Amino acid sequence: MSLEDLYRKTTISPDGEEFEINPIEDYFCTDKPEEVKPVQNILEKFYNWARSESIWILGFGTGCGAIEMRPLMTPRFDAYRYGIQWRPTPRQANLLIISGYLSTKTLKRVIRVYEQMQNPKYVMALGSCTINGGMYFDSYNTIKRLDYYLPVDVYVAGCMPRPEALLAGVVKLKTLIKTGMAEGANDYANRFDWYKTNQKAVILNWDMPDYNW
Amino acid sequence: MGEKILYAFISVFLTINYGFLLNGLIRKIYARVGRRHGIPFYQMYIDLLKSLALRTNIRHGVMFYLGPVFRFTGGIGLFLFMPVIFGSELFANFSFSGDLLLLLSFQFFGTLGMALGASESGHPNSAIGVTRGLAQMTAVEVPFVMALMAIAVQYQSISLHEIVAAQQGGITNWTLFTNPLAVVAGMLAVLGSFMRPPFDVVLAPQEIPIGPPTEYHSNYMVYLQSNRAIYPLAKSILIMNLFFGGATSFGEMMLKTFLVIMWSVFVGVSFPRFRVEQSIRWFLGIPLIIGVLAIVYVQFFLN
Numbered sequence: 001m002s003l004e005d006l007y008r009k010t011t012i013s014p015d016g017e018e019f020e021i022n023p024i025e026d027y028f029c030t031d032k033p034e035e036v037k038p039v040q041n042i043l044e045k046f047y048n049w050a051r052s053e054s055i056w057i058l059g060f061g062t063g064c065g066a067i068e069m070r071p072l073m074t075p076r077f078d079a080y081r082y083g084i085q086w087r088p089t090p091r092q093a094n095l096l097i098i099s100g101y102l103s104t105k106t107l108k109r110v111i112r113v114y115e116q117m118q119n120p121k122y123v124m125a126l127g128s129c130t131i132n133g134g135m136y137f138d139s140y141n142t143i144k145r146l147d148y149y150l151p152v153d154v155y156v157a158g159c160m161p162r163p164e165a166l167l168a169g170v171v172k173l174k175t176l177i178k179t180g181m182a183e184g185a186n187d188y189a190n191r192f193d194w195y196k197t198n199q200k201a202v203i204l205n206w207d208m209p210d211y212n213w
Numbered sequence: 214m215g216e217k218i219l220y221a222f223i224s225v226f227l228t229i230n231y232g233f234l235l236n237g238l239i240r241k242i243y244a245r246v247g248r249r250h251g252i253p254f255y256q257m258y259i260d261l262l263k264s265l266a267l268r269t270n271i272r273h274g275v276m277f278y279l280g281p282v283f284r285f286t287g288g289i290g291l292f293l294f295m296p297v298i299f300g301s302e303l304f305a306n307f308s309f310s311g312d313l314l315l316l317l318s319f320q321f322f323g324t325l326g327m328a329l330g331a332s333e334s335g336h337p338n339s340a341i342g343v344t345r346g347l348a349q350m351t352a353v354e355v356p357f358v359m360a361l362m363a364i365a366v367q368y369q370s371i372s373l374h375e376i377v378a379a380q381q382g383g384i385t386n387w388t389l390f391t392n393p394l395a396v397v398a399g400m401l402a403v404l405g406s407f408m409r410p411p412f413d414v415v416l417a418p419q420e421i422p423i424g425p426p427t428e429y430h431s432n433y434m435v436y437l438q439s440n441r442a443i444y445p446l447a448k449s450i451l452i453m454n455l456f457f458g459g460a461t462s463f464g465e466m467m468l469k470t471f472l473v474i475m476w477s478v479f480v481g482v483s484f485p486r487f488r489v490e491q492s493i494r495w496f497l498g499i500p501l502i503i504g505v506l507a508i509v510y511v512q513f514f515l516n
Contacts, residue, residue: 036268050262075248083256091271091430094263118430119268185268213271 003207028209033189052177058093063100065126090116101129115212119185151184232442233257267431280330281436287323288444299459313371334428346415352496353405359504360399377459387458398504409481449473
């Protein structure tokens, strides 16, 4: 998709009839995300337990740390023990792992992917480059602090963190979910404008709708 | 009739739970074959709860809702029109004299429902994903129907109840021994409908995000996962009734269906995946030839 595809345009149907298309309104939903406040009762606690015991990771390697995710599926580390599974699609996934540095080009895709995930959703940032830029601190086309652009639940520091550290991060995320503190999706909805301003400041060719359902 | 409906609910409930636990066990077996500890065997229940606990979901229109419902109906329908346990009123379900033909159509029902639902989801690749699924399903049906025909001709009946009844009275009365060619064709063909390797590329479980369920999440996902518990089980009950003498108790049913499903698990852990066109070619090769031979055998040697 390019920017021109989002412009209003006139098309002629096979019958010869002329009609106008406004892709942003016709093809995309323009509603902003809404906060869904959790009701603090015993059912929500039970659900939080289920959410923490069944974490579906989106199999989308964003940076060099993606190579550290693969060993988790192997017999040596075997993340499946913790109820972790990999899903191919953002619709079904709960956890987005930002594996290392993010170039602004990848950030755009990551935002689209994150917004397609359903509430509740969690973000784990892997490696020093997501915290302060790491070894890419003076790079012209990578972002330095991930939490300006997406709400991050857990950071795993290191360059690169080993798979054990990744597993420790998941265990930490589980305790956060169980205590009801992993509310990144609601935070994103509440501070939507702030996040969008930050995102648009680094993504110069913004050729997508403001919120990708 | 009211009693029958109650019995149907009970048998569906028992069978679906058996299916969930069986799926968990199979994943454990897969993990152990790969020398992993593996996911807990009760993980399916937690996944269902988690999917139900999602706070938002995306709607794409009526057909998008109905896709998983049709899929689930296909699984439940296949199960409900079969005698699960021979001679038991509780597990007789709604089987009737022509049920074999109805079961054939129920096998396709779910996939067709998903085709409608996935195409409404607006996913650009859903059409090719569904086409691949339907193409493979069609190729699976051809040798399977050959085996079914051979059995229908052999027993002069298209009622599953009568077919099971004819196989009672000793292990040598099973179709496995009276018509081994049909059993071989049927068992080879049925591998394609268990959604396990080497024939699960159409489902695109992990690496290719163009499978029909790509857009489905939350409650839709619950339907699809429940169907994945009951559909292979219903299919293996059909196999058990056709080839292995049916079952006279719940324990016997559990053992026989477990062994039938283990057949697909054994093949699944041993062989790498086929691409779709490879699997279609395979189904229309050896299983189809054996299926035709089974009909010839029944027609000229058995009657």
